[in-house]
Amino acid sequence: MSNFFSLIYNEIAKIYIQKSTWIMYLLLGVIILGLGILANTYGDLNDGYEADTWRETLQEENEELTNEMEEEPFLQDFNLSSIEMNNYYLENDIQPAGYGAWQFVMENEMLLSIVSLLTIIVAAGIVANEFRWGTIKLLLIRPISREKILASKYGAVLLFSLFTLLFVLLLSWVVGALLFGVEGINPHIVMEKNTGFEYVSVINEIITGYGFQLVTLLMMATFAFMISTVFRNSALAIGTAIFFMMVGNQIVFFFMERSWAKYILFANTDLSLYFNGNTPWIEGMTLGFSITVLLIYYVLFLMLSWIFFTKRDVAGH
Amino acid sequence: MSETAMELIDVKKRIGKKEIIKGLSFTINKGEVFGLIGPNGAGKTTTIRMMVGLMQLSEGDVTILGKSIKSDYIEAVREVGAIVENPEMYPFMTGIQNLNHYARMIPEVSKQRIQEVISLVGLEKAAKEKVGRYSLGMRQRLGIAQALLHNPSVLILDEPTNGLDPAGIREIRMYIRRLAVEKNVAVIISSHLLSEIELICDRIGVIKNGELVAIQQVNEKTDIEKLKQVQMEVTPMNEAMELLQTHHGITAMETDGKLHFQSEKEKIPAMIRTLVEYNISIYQLEIAKSSLEDKFFNLIGENTIE
Ligand SMILES: Nc1ncnc2c1ncn2[C@@H]1O[C@H](COP(=O)(O)OP(=O)(O)OP(=O)(O)O)[C@@H](O)[C@H]1O
Ligand SMILES: [Mg+2]
Numbered sequence: 001m002s003n004f005f006s007l008i009y010n011e012i013a014k015i016y017i018q019k020s021t022w023i024m025y026l027l028l029g030v031i032i033l034g035l036g037i038l039a040n041t042y043g044d045l046n047d048g049y050e051a052d053t054w055r056e057t058l059q060e061e062n063e064e065l066t067n068e069m070e071e072e073p074f075l076q077d078f079n080l081s082s083i084e085m086n087n088y089y090l091e092n093d094i095q096p097a098g099y100g101a102w103q104f105v106m107e108n109e110m111l112l113s114i115v116s117l118l119t120i121i122v123a124a125g126i127v128a129n130e131f132r133w134g135t136i137k138l139l140l141i142r143p144i145s146r147e148k149i150l151a152s153k154y155g156a157v158l159l160f161s162l163f164t165l166l167f168v169l170l171l172s173w174v175v176g177a178l179l180f181g182v183e184g185i186n187p188h189i190v191m192e193k194n195t196g197f198e199y200v201s202v203i204n205e206i207i208t209g210y211g212f213q214l215v216t217l218l219m220m221a222t223f224a225f226m227i228s229t230v231f232r233n234s235a236l237a238i239g240t241a242i243f244f245m246m247v248g249n250q251i252v253f254f255f256m257e258r259s260w261a262k263y264i265l266f267a268n269t270d271l272s273l274y275f276n277g278n279t280p281w282i283e284g285m286t287l288g289f290s291i292t293v294l295l296i297y298y299v300l301f302l303m304l305s306w307i308f309f310t311k312r313d314v315a316g317h
Numbered sequence: 318m319s320e321t322a323m324e325l326i327d328v329k330k331r332i333g334k335k336e337i338i339k340g341l342s343f344t345i346n347k348g349e350v351f352g353l354i355g356p357n358g359a360g361k362t363t364t365i366r367m368m369v370g371l372m373q374l375s376e377g378d379v380t381i382l383g384k385s386i387k388s389d390y391i392e393a394v395r396e397v398g399a400i401v402e403n404p405e406m407y408p409f410m411t412g413i414q415n416l417n418h419y420a421r422m423i424p425e426v427s428k429q430r431i432q433e434v435i436s437l438v439g440l441e442k443a444a445k446e447k448v449g450r451y452s453l454g455m456r457q458r459l460g461i462a463q464a465l466l467h468n469p470s471v472l473i474l475d476e477p478t479n480g481l482d483p484a485g486i487r488e489i490r491m492y493i494r495r496l497a498v499e500k501n502v503a504v505i506i507s508s509h510l511l512s513e514i515e516l517i518c519d520r521i522g523v524i525k526n527g528e529l530v531a532i533q534q535v536n537e538k539t540d541i542e543k544l545k546q547v548q549m550e551v552t553p554m555n556e557a558m559e560l561l562q563t564h565h566g567i568t569a570m571e572t573d574g575k576l577h578f579q580s581e582k583e584k585i586p587a588m589i590r591t592l593v594e595y596n597i598s599i600y601q602l603e604i605a606k607s608s609l610e611d612k613f614f615n616l617i618g619e620n621t622i623e
Contacts, residue, residue, distance in 0.1 A: 003424070006421040006422065007421075007422065009421065010418050010421055010422070013418070014407065014410075014418070017409060017410055017414070018409050019409070133405055133407065133408065134402075134403065134405030135405050135406065135407055137371055137401045137402070137405070138400075138401075138404075138405070138406070138419065138460075138463060139422075140370070140371060141369045141370065141371065141394060141397065141399055141401070142394070142419070142422040142423060143391045143392070143394050143395035143422075143423065144391070144422060145390070145391060311373075313366075313371065313372040313373060314366070314371040314372065315332075315363075315366065315371075315372060
């Protein structure tokens, strides 16, 4: 097993020794900082409420919002929901928490699609690049089975995405803390859900928000890995994986009427539908069904990678 | 001494409908340097790829220290160090990082051993530089270092002298001989230049169009093969021809204004002495080719690429 650990170490080292990886991280850092500065400058963020005056403050806010609404009718929808939210706080006698690092992290959920993107790029290159560089020959003539080498590469992809995810969470939190302060260890806020307003833990929201997106990340990274191994071409793998990630939902829309539409991968990647009371894409789909379909795709991708990597000759280009 | 290190048993390779390797069988002994020569496209690299398990055999088997590359791959390849075609390494890593990378894939390669192979191939100065900046010869040396890391019993080098300067070729040649003699390593070297490997090999196998056309023991040259092709530019030509015939029993031919004949190398000084004695002017004398080379050229024939 220590042997396998060295293999993973090698693969991770090869990812992080390349400048392009650090450039990706640098970009990610700039984006997070930019989002923070943007929210700090243009966001209408409360700095928290005093324990003895928060009720009055909320009522004042509501009045302001009502006035604003009368002057600018297009703000109606937005302001109404703000007012309702404030009322929920008042009715339930909950003092609202101020905006801080945790909420900043929560709102940056979409950064996970950038993590997916980077993971796809790494997954697309990890096998194909060895062929492009010609290093695959010296890599494979070791007393190690091809299965093990492939597994170490896949493991390295997963670790890379984990590290990148942690980097995003940590940096978001730090940037949030520096710009907005920390609103407590486990702050709760009121959020508007399908079923109405709810008083929820921000950390829970972060976990579920990011967590549901991890399904897409894992599936698309595995898809890119498969294309990379089968076609030995990283550009093709990046291209197809990103293409499908972007148009996945449209594909499902397009074939919605067909009986087989529910077997399309992208009809099943958003598992949050089953938890927040939304209707699934197609009638009759259940959580169990989606998980089964996902598993079948996942195993298929890995099987194809495995067969092509272990069985095919390493000949000239 | 004559223990078998590697054996090829009727190895065949088909790609599509084309048979690239048409049944190779030979053995290589421990402590022996075996040369595999043949023209471009003969199938040397393909054979080597099969020896190390990069390509599957269509038929036949390769055994390394008795272990089959087909059924016992990991144990078989454990004994092998190799360069296959160009020695490509990770360009964004330094020489030493590349070696560390491969060392981690094999149990029991010490840091000390890595330093050892680096100094062996003379890369001490360049070891900390990125391989992307290496010259072809430096990469070739790093490739050899990589192949030697784990003290393999069988060393397979596909055109190892490609890109090396003359001093480099000599160093590697000497090192390969030492490996064979002192460490009892079996070495397989491919090349398309006979002159390059004639000097290090104990035995040479000639491969052409995927077939083994001859195996030649290098140090057992027959008398005929000891003869050299000699060219001589002299005046007057007729007189010189007569002198060679009468004094040395040599029949020379005249082509392109030069005398051509065959002779053992040792007899040439005496001939020159005779010619000088009789006031023949010698402008040039050239030993063109060894007959061994001639023989191989005849075997291989024109370089036909199928
Ligand atoms: N992947 C492949 N598909 C089809 N034919 C191939 C493949 N690889 C090699 N060949 C053919 O096999 C033959 C042998 O090629 P190989 O590379 O083994 O030659 P070689 O002896 O190493 O030549 P060189 O001296 O040029 O290195 C060639 O005719 C080549 O066209
Ligand atoms: Mg070759």
